[in-house]
Every structure is written in structure tokens, then in C-alpha cells.
Amino acid sequence: MSSFAYARPERLADVFGLWRDEPAARLLSGGTDLLVAIRKGRARPPLVIDLKHVQELAPGISEREGFLRIGASTVLSDMVADARVRAAFPALVEAALVVGSIQIRNRATLTGNLCNASPAADTAPPLLVHDAVVEVTGPSGARRLTLDAFFVRPGRTALERSELVSAIELPIPERPSGGAFERMTRRRGVDLATVNLACAIGADGVTRLGFGAVGPRPLLAVDDSGVLADPGASAEEQDAVLDRLAAVTSPISNVRASREYREAMLIVLARRALATARRRLEEARHAGR
Amino acid sequence: MPAAELRIGLDVNGHREELEVAVHHTLLDVLRDRLGLTGTKECCAEGECGACTVLVDGEAVNSCLVLAVEVDGHRVTTIEGLGEGDRLSRLQDAFLECGAVQCGFCIPGMVMSAHYLLSQTPHPDATQIREGLSGNLCRCGGYNQICSAVALAASTTDTREDVE
Secondary structure (H helix, E strand, C coil): CCCCEEECCCCHHHHHHHHHHCCCCEEECCCCCHHHHHHCCCCCCCEEEECCCCHHHCCCEEEECCEEEEECCCEHHHHHHCHHHHHHCHHHHHHHCCCCCHHHHCCCEHHHHHHCCCCCCCCHHHHHHCCCEEEEEECCEEEEEEHHHHEEECCEECCCCCCEEEEEEEECCCCCCEEEEEEECCCCCCCCCCEEEEEEECCCCCEEEEEECCCCCCEEEEECCCCCCCCCCCHHHHHHHHHHHHHHCCCCCCCCCCHHHHHHHHHHHHHHHHHHHHHHHHHHHHCCC | CCECEEEEEEEECCEEEEEEEECCCEHHHHHHHHCCCCCCCCCCCCCCCCCCEEEECCEEEEHHHCEHHHHCCCEEECHHHCCECCECCHHHHHHHHCCCCCCCCCHHHHHHHHHHHHHHCCCCCHHHHHHHCCCCCCCCCCHHHHHHHHHHHHHHCCHHHHCC
16 A cells, blocks of 8 residues: 555544645545555545544434434444434435445445445435435535535535535434335445435325436435325336436446346336335334334 | 654554554554464455454454554454464354365454354344355355354354453
């Protein structure tokens, strides 16, 4: 691995100071992507700034003003073990549990998964359908933007120079909702998604679908006709809506699958996810949640 | 302040270690090349194969994806830390009993992942065992024996003796 200098500041102000003095520095959180990139020569940072000691980015999940706030240093294993996340966002738990391996999830952070801006990031579709908000902090303060506005293209987010993600926030649903995650890979473990997809059906009948690995960034599509949420709607009616929503996608052919296969599987995964989400919504209603 | 070398202190298998490390050296580098703990293997060096699996504060990680400076002040357990002297742990014995070791290269990582699994789930079912080992590759193809060994270790004794 090529050499670099290393710093582990304890305050955000010190992070921004170091970064100002060395703009080519890279930020280290879990390290499961950055260290691979450095070893393979795809990244040659003169300085690595370790964020794990920064107080403002401390790991942990808290409830604040109707949101679940996931601190930037929270690793995926800890997120999926959180009872509040498990209860309200099962699709996110299912997605996080297929990121890398157990060893990876014990180090990798949710924030890092998003900041990499991979079109195939597994946690992105469920966060999109649950209206996740990204808290971005820079030297002059914090701003909040939707995750949908955060993704730009492969490897590129809406982060400006000297900005980082300080937390991910999820609005806690006031009424029961149903969520599900589906994914297709070549092998069961430690593989990137060929296609991944999440859906959330709200109590108001609005269905939100998040698509991954079928475009230059994770994509969000919304059905407010109520057809996808309706258990009585015919398969033909639902497929017609799915076909319309899938128009936002533009899959490519690569080593994992062809464009045509991705397009076909997207609809299959969507049908499965919708069936699960409708069932969960029904169960949540019966449970009085 | 940015540094190229740092003095770190960590607990490795119950021993306090203090040493000066290059900041770009991984935990794996330091375990093998500085501390002589060559049980932990380097293979893919990108977090795919699990041969370098160790525990940091009781959590399984790929030591090839952790910088040595990141474990400053933390507790590391390697394959050398599982048994006591010449006595193997129950889990290690189970690997021998089941003939789970062929070339042996992946085995330290397999054992560490299995050890971690049993610390979290003392009585895993077959699915949980496969999931627990899914971050570890064996190119001899001895997965069935490896899974049997984990099941044997879980079934025969209280696994708490294996757990820190």
C-alpha cells in the first residue's frame, strides 16, 4: 500500500482545518472501500483523516423530532441490531444485511456506503423509499437535503468541497407502512447487486420504489395512483404501473448482467417486494402499529 | 497533527503490546511482520476471502482492511489466542475431528469467523452457520466438513469457554 500521512482529529473544526491545508486528503470511516482503493492504486491520498474519533460524528442512533438519527460513524452491524430500526424499517435491515460480509459490516458505515455513491449500493433503495435525509456539514455549518437530491452519478454526490455527511435521518412513520427489499446477485454472499430494489407502501396508498444498479445512480419512483398498494388490483394493472415507473431506469450491460436481463428482473423483483410489503402493511395494521 | 509513524498500544491475545508503526501498515501487516503472529493469513487483501479475520474488541473484522493505527487502544484476538498453551479450543478440536482442514490456509479465518458466530449465537442452525461463514472462502472446497465442525462445537459443550 502506498504511504500517506494520517491524522485522527477529535473535533469537526480540526477535520476542516486539516482538509483545508491538504485538499487532496481522503476521509476514513470504516475503511472497507478506501483501503482497497489505496492498495489498488485507485486512490493515492497524501493524507488520510480518520473520522472515528470526531465527537460530532460519534456512532449511535437517537430519536429527535420525529426522526431516527444515525450518527456518521455508526457501523452497519450496529444499525441492523437497533430495535427501532428493525421495527420501522425492515427493508433497510434486509438491505444492510447483504452488504459485504459480517466482517465488512462490523467496520463499514451506512454513511460510507452512501458517500461512495455506487449505483448498486444496497442501502440506498430502502433509504430512498423511506425519505431519508442527509445531514451535510461543512466549515460554515450544516444543511439537510433529501437522499434523492444527494446522489448525482457514479462516485459523485451533492457534497461540495470540504463538506461531509454528519448523519443520516429517517422520518419515523406515524402510521403503519409496509416495506421490503429484494436483490439479485450471482452468488449469495459478498457480491455486488445485479439489480436491487426496495419498496414502501404507505397507509395513504402511495407506493414508493427504489431501484439500484439500473442507472447511473440509485433511483426513486412513486406510484400515487394506489394501484400497487391495492391487493385487489389485477396483475396486468400492476404490471402496467411498474412498466411506467421503470421508465426512469437506464440499465447497462456489464459483467454481472445484460441490459435486457436487468430490465426483466427489475419487474420480477418489484412484484416480489410488493407482495411482501403489502403483507407487512396488513400485519402492521393488525398489530395496531 | 498528521504523522507518518505513530506509537500505538494494544492488547493482543491478552498481552499488552506497544510499538511504533507506519501509519499505512494494516493490522494484518503488524500482526504478521512485527508481532510474528503468522496464523492470520494474507490472501485477497480486499475483504473478499476472510483469511485475515481477527477479532477487534470481540467483533470479527478483516485485518487487511484495518490500519494498525486504528486499533490503538483496542483489544485484538487472533487464532493464536483461542487455545490455552498446547490445548486447542473446543472449536479447533472440532475442526480436527471433522476433517475440516485440507490445505489449511483458510482455516484460521474460518475458525475466527466461527468463533465469532458462536459468541453471538451459541447454538446456530445450519443456515446461521453458512451465513456466519459467508465472508470466508475455502478453495479446497471443504465447506461441508467446516460447517459440520462448527455444528459439532456448538452441540457438544457449552461454548462459553471459547468466548471471551
